Amino acid sequence: MTASPLASPADAAPNPGRRRRIAARTRLDFWFDAVLLLGYTLAYSYGFTGIGIHEWLGLGLGVALLLHLTLHWDWVIRTTRKLASPRGHDKLIWLVNLALLIGMTLCVLSGILISRVALPYLGINLTRIGPFWSALHFRTAEITLGLVPVHVALRWRWLVRIGRRLLGWRPARRPR
């Protein structure tokens, strides 16, 4: 749920010879996605963060998932309409994103249901939560750990292009 599922239309217009300004929306996409990846990595590393940070970070990621999907809803609609077309790359990304949406939603849902710190802190105490939800939380977390990097990497060209411009990287020139 981290990488932008589309190259933002704002940075699409080619203008060689002059350094283009990066659109605010593209900046938002890039930095929001970077924060999401960092947050997910921390949240997955339960043994490092401890349960309190893990649960609050997980809840935050749930909200961020909604926001991320909302920001890219146009892409979802456009790609879903084009699913019948023979082009394969977008289909693969669409499938990975769908699997990630289901996996991440179930992971956050099961995490909320088995919460031992965040929910009791908010005054919510769920009873009769069976071991099914703990198992689901572990399994979906493992699945998302596989899918998140794939989701990021499928847009690596966009990430490298925007990252280079935002962070001022210059490709090394070959000596002649």
Add this chain to the structure above:
Amino acid sequence: MRFLRHLAAVALVVAAVVAGGLAWGHFADHLPSGVAQRVIKGVEVRGQKIEVLPAGAHPGSRPQPGIHPRPGGRVVIPNGGESLGLDSMFQAVNLPVLRDTVEIEAGAIAAVVIIDVARRKLRRARRARRARGAMPPVAL
């Protein structure tokens, strides 16, 4: 306005997944076969480890103290009570956990990038070969 419309659509999709998950959880708890039991194999739940015994095994064949047999072949093994571990946040000693996560992610990203680059190079080479084949022979 457009943002709110999109947010509502996203909330609807997420709500559908949540409803599906809750239904799955509801029916998994009531499944008579071993489906739910298979899922919970070896998982730690609130300070207790739940295991499923192999077919034919009897809970009594595990002589460890504190083991409580449950219906369906499950045994609950207490393993240290309800410690929430709130005192172990961001300890340097636990950094390997974070490093493991980063390594898994970096490995998966590298694999996808390598496959993508190789696929593009292959496609480009094939296209170039086809273009060369289509060119008329040069007259000497």
